[in-house]
Amino acid sequence: MQEKFSCKIYSYTLSPLVLICLLLFGNHTKANAGIKFQTRPDRSIGEQGNGASEQKGGAFGKVETLLKETLDSGVFSSYVPDNFGEGDLEEVIKNFYNENDYQAVWVSHQGKTTAADELLLFLQHVDEEGLKPEHYQVNKIQRLYQQLGQSDAYEQPEAAVNLELLVTSAYIVLASDLHSGRLNPAKFDESWKSRPGHLDFYQTIMDAFKAREIKNSLENLRPKIPQYEKLKEVLTHYKSLAKNQQLPKIQVDSIIQKGDSGQIVRLVRERLEIFGDLKVAHRTEKSRAQFDDVMELAVKTFQKRHGITADGVLGPDTYGKLNISLEDRVNQIVLNLERLRWMPRDLGEEYILVNVPEFKLRIYNRQEIVDEMRVIVGKEYNATPIFSETLEYIAFSPTWTVPISILRDDFYDKLVKDPSYLNKNHFEIYADWNENSVPISAETIQWRKLDRNTINYKLVQKPGPWNALGRVKFMMPNKMAIYLHDTPTTHLFNATDRSYSHGCIRVERPIDLAVYLLKDGAAWNHTRVSEYLDLDEPKNVVLPKKVPVHIVYKTAWVDDGSGDVYFLSDVYNHDKMQLASLEKAM
Numbered sequence: 001m002q003e004k005f006s007c008k009i010y011s012y013t014l015s016p017l018v019l020i021c022l023l024l025f026g027n028h029t030k031a032n033a034g035i036k037f038q039t040r041p042d043r044s045i046g047e048q049g050n051g052a053s054e055q056k057g058g059a060f061g062k063v064e065t066l067l068k069e070t071l072d073s074g075v076f077s078s079y080v081p082d083n084f085g086e087g088d089l090e091e092v093i094k095n096f097y098n099e100n101d102y103q104a105v106w107v108s109h110q111g112k113t114t115a116a117d118e119l120l121l122f123l124q125h126v127d128e129e130g131l132k133p134e135h136y137q138v139n140k141i142q143r144l145y146q147q148l149g150q151s152d153a154y155e156q157p158e159a160a161v162n163l164e165l166l167v168t169s170a171y172i173v174l175a176s177d178l179h180s181g182r183l184n185p186a187k188f189d190e191s192w193k194s195r196p197g198h199l200d201f202y203q204t205i206m207d208a209f210k211a212r213e214i215k216n217s218l219e220n221l222r223p224k225i226p227q228y229e230k231l232k233e234v235l236t237h238y239k240s241l242a243k244n245q246q247l248p249k250i251q252v253d254s255i256i257q258k259g260d261s262g263q264i265v266r267l268v269r270e271r272l273e274i275f276g277d278l279k280v281a282h283r284t285e286k287s288r289a290q291f292d293d294v295m296e297l298a299v300k301t302f303q304k305r306h307g308i309t310a311d312g313v314l315g316p317d318t319y320g321k322l323n324i325s326l327e328d329r330v331n332q333i334v335l336n337l338e339r340l341r342w343m344p345r346d347l348g349e350e351y352i353l354v355n356v357p358e359f360k361l362r363i364y365n366r367q368e369i370v371d372e373m374r375v376i377v378g379k380e381y382n383a384t385p386i387f388s389e390t391l392e393y394i395a396f397s398p399t400w401t402v403p404i405s406i407l408r409d410d411f412y413d414k415l416v417k418d419p420s421y422l423n424k425n426h427f428e429i430y431a432d433w434n435e436n437s438v439p440i441s442a443e444t445i446q447w448r449k450l451d452r453n454t455i456n457y458k459l460v461q462k463p464g465p466w467n468a469l470g471r472v473k474f475m476m477p478n479k480m481a482i483y484l485h486d487t488p489t490t491h492l493f494n495a496t497d498r499s500y501s502h503g504c505i506r507v508e509r510p511i512d513l514a515v516y517l518l519k520d521g522a523a524w525n526h527t528r529v530s531e532y533l534d535l536d537e538p539k540n541v542v543l544p545k546k547v548p549v550h551i552v553y554k555t556a557w558v559d560d561g562s563g564d565v566y567f568l569s570d571v572y573n574h575d576k577m578q579l580a581s582l583e584k585a586m
Helices: 016-026 058-072 074-078 089-099 114-124 138-148 157-180 201-210 214-219 226-244 263-275 293-305 316-322 326-342 404-417 490-494 510-517 526-532 574-585
Strands: 350-355 360-365 368-378 388-396 427-430 458-461 472-475 499-501 505-507 539-552 556-558 565-567
Touching (some): 157 201, 326 574, 368 490, 368 510
Antiparallel strands (some): 350 360, 368 505, 388 472, 388 539, 427 458
16 A cells, blocks of 8 residues: 655655665555565675775765665655565665665666666566556566666766665565466455565676676576476467457357268367467368368367367357457467466476366486376366476375265265265264264164264274275375375266366376386386285375476466367366456566
């Protein structure tokens, strides 16, 4: 929230431009919990070629004095956003300029410095990152530099300080956005835990000026994974499409398939050519209106890229995806670039990545896909959280302790209808959750007389092929009790939408996953793993090497192998909510 004020700093009155600069800090409303500002003044950024060796008298001394007074003022402190970082941003900036004897680093006797040129060039192309140049006051900064021209900025100390702080704020905000994104999703979605590590902002800006590498300092803050650069290229392509292509909505209420012909077929063919699913070829108008084998293959490719059953038939789901505007696709790409900035910077040399909207798990080793398999994730009201954790051990032949919420919501009705359900499905029941409790007889409980909201029995399913967790689970200890596991309901892997679980992730080929994770251990092969699946009692095996697991939510991404662009359904409505918040933050 902005505050009204009027203030003088010694003999200098704050100009409107200083107020603009300060307001820029005050208006930066993102809640970025990923930034940690260190305040130690331990390095000098050295001489910047802007007259640093001159004496502090005269015009040059006035710039230094006014810059220090502005930074020391209570007004400056009031407009540093409290929620911008975990540390004291004001102290970071003070220390930065103190280390440079309060010399300006963005303006000089010749107008702009080399550092300013680098920053402005980066800002002019920041839309390629899915960010907006206007957010960083690019046009305003350029106009002010043009007004200065090649004149000596130090003959205009107030203007020099105003411009200096405006550009510094642009660097700060941009550095933060590249490192951690415009938004902190955890602020409006408690199930979204994924965040990058802390940024030592003081060290970042000091190193940038020490090495005279402004551009490189910003580039190094971006995600290092290949997917980020690939998605940036897709963003440029779709922006061009949105600018140059008009896609009228396809109005149809019938199913069309191979062998059909007509105007709708012609429109769909044109759309598939624009999207790249169908190669543009010279055809007669008549042949362009025919649904032939080539077009059927293109429709299947389009359906696969959009998470639809690839049957080659034009139905409601396919028409719906064809009619999504190019502008909406651009926004979707921008959001998914933002999500990549929310991820940990170091994914690990070897790691597992689960993309929830795709219902797929991939194993990576040095950015190469080693294996992939289908998964089942949480229902919308039991959404699988988005987070990163470390897989530490495998639990073979596990038991399953039923959470109280599932007992009350799911089991209660079954037990009222059939009290023998527990025995039929190999459950033991305990009167309470005390570790020393012993099983009781399920037949003694009159479920109909119990209040589902207060029942507190402990249900434990014995190991075996009937167990809800299957015969193996992969443990990555976390407060949400989320893990990967086997399942007896393997038929669900054939569904297109595979959101059926209570939040944990069921894997299609658990034996293959176990063999891979134990590959560095002694004599772990398919035979030995299979033997451990049939133990009478649970058995935990610690992995020879811990493996990071990243649960992500990518609805727009580029396939690492084919290079095809995928747009997937927003199964948990994260896109809708986050796009609205991102638009406000932009």
